[in-house]
Amino acid sequence: xxxxxxxxxxxxxxxxxxxxxxxxxxxxxxxxxxxxxxxxxxxxxxxxxxxxxxxxxxxxxxxxxxxxxxxxxxxxxxxxxxxxxxxxxxxxxxxxxxxxxxxxxxxxxxxxxxxxxxxxxxxxxxxxxxxxxxxxxxxxxxxxxxxxxxxxxxxxxxxxxxxxxxxxxxxxxxxxxxxxxxxxxxxxxxxxxxxxxxxxxxxxxxxxxxxxxxxxxxxxxxxxxxxxxxxxxxxxxxxxxxxxxxxxxxxxxxxxxxxxxxxxxxxxxxxxxxxxxxxxxxxxxxxxxxxxxxxxxxxxxxxxxxxxxxxxxxxxxxxxxxxxxxxxxxxxxxxxxxxxxxxxxxxxxxxxxxxxxxxxxxxxxxxxxxxxxxxxxxxxxx
Ligand code: SF4
Numbered sequence: 001x002x003x004x005x006x007x008x009x010x011x012x013x014x015x016x017x018x019x020x021x022x023x024x025x026x027x028x029x030x031x032x033x034x035x036x037x038x039x040x041x042x043x044x045x046x047x048x049x050x051x052x053x054x055x056x057x058x059x060x061x062x063x064x065x066x067x068x069x070x071x072x073x074x075x076x077x078x079x080x081x082x083x084x085x086x087x088x089x090x091x092x093x094x095x096x097x098x099x100x101x102x103x104x105x106x107x108x109x110x111x112x113x114x115x116x117x118x119x120x121x122x123x124x125x126x127x128x129x130x131x132x133x134x135x136x137x138x139x140x141x142x143x144x145x146x147x148x149x150x151x152x153x154x155x156x157x158x159x160x161x162x163x164x165x166x167x168x169x170x171x172x173x174x175x176x177x178x179x180x181x182x183x184x185x186x187x188x189x190x191x192x193x194x195x196x197x198x199x200x201x202x203x204x205x206x207x208x209x210x211x212x213x214x215x216x217x218x219x220x221x222x223x224x225x226x227x228x229x230x231x232x233x234x235x236x237x238x239x240x241x242x243x244x245x246x247x248x249x250x251x252x253x254x255x256x257x258x259x260x261x262x263x264x265x266x267x268x269x270x271x272x273x274x275x276x277x278x279x280x281x282x283x284x285x286x287x288x289x290x291x292x293x294x295x296x297x298x299x300x301x302x303x304x305x306x307x308x309x310x311x312x313x314x315x316x317x318x319x320x321x322x323x324x325x326x327x328x329x330x331x332x333x334x335x336x337x338x339x340x341x342x343x344x345x346x347x348x349x350x351x352x353x354x355x356x357x358x359x360x361x362x363x364x365x366x367x368x369x370x371x372x373x374x375x376x377x378x379x380x381x382x
Pocket of ligand 1: 100102106107
């Protein structure tokens with residue numbers, strides 16, 4: 001009887017009775033570090049994937065199998081280092097860098113036209129799920145320029161990986177009802193970028209396709225479409241020299257997002273600090289001081305959905321995965337790609353990420369990120 005029950009105490013700690021007493025372990029409420037890492041499944045997946053790429057080698061191995069000695073199998077002791085393994089709970093994937101907008105402050109610019117084959121992307125995501133990923137956010141570039149790719153990724157994440165949350169950050173211009181009817185059921189959160197409710201301001205800082213107005217109307221349209229389908233709506237706003245004194249209270253109330261993420265314009269070398277750092281954009285003239293950012297926040301503080309993110313809170317608190325499935329390290333004020341998950345697996349790739357887990361939790365990186373299943377649409381389309 002003594003050791004055959006899982007006993008949980010008032011602090012959500014398992015009680016260990018092996019020594020005749022009751023020794024509490026660590027609490028389930030401290031999820032920052034998970035001690036038991038599922039080390040076998042990712043290794044098996046990784047191996048199978050590489051084998052599938054080398055069919056000739058596989059057939060040689062198979063033909064040699066009868067000649068191989070049968071060795072006894074035993075699970076090795078888990079190395080000490082695994083006990084403090086970093087868990088990639090929430091991952092931001094940038095599948096490609098193309099965009100139809102030209103925002104001056106963009107910090108993920110069109111430096112190449114790559115996108116992985118769908119199966120390779122799925123393989124890397126499966127490895128991440130085995131390592132503890134619960135939420136996947138897709139960002140860009142404009143992700144909806146590859147609508148089938150992202151739709152199939154979300155479907156895979158929900159149906160096969162059982163992720164708690166799938167979300168997407170996009171500029172709203174390429175979202176269609178047809179896509180939502182097919183893939184909306186796999187999406188928990190739709191985050192739409194909208195920096196201003198003055199069309200001229202959007203055009204002034206490049207939040208437009210070829211200088212055309214219409215961004216704001218489309219944001220409202222997409223928000224309605226998502227609401228009808230039970231998808232949570234989030235609005236992302238970048239505060240710059242052009243909008244730090246804008247009053248957005250009424251418009252945000254109308255859109256009524258469950259989160260309004262407000263970012264301070266961020267400079268990253270090699271992305272948005274001019275040609276001298278190899279950047280395609282230059283946002284130096286858009287940067288605001290801390291006091292201006294604070295003034296914007298103070299002006300909108302009555303809005304409960306407001307989630308501010310200063311440069312300090314933003315820096316290093318995201319796990320960013322590029323088009324080659326390499327984590328991006330921003331610790332030095334630029335973006336350095338690490339080794340690909342497809343080459344070295346998740347644990348090794350994470351060592352290159354420069355991720356600050358404390359910052360992630362401090363900026364409330366974990367929130368209510370799953371759509372409300374009770375909020376199903378009336379429409380019989382899906
Ligand atoms: S919408 Fe703007 S910020 Fe977003 S990827 Fe395109 S250019 Fe960059």
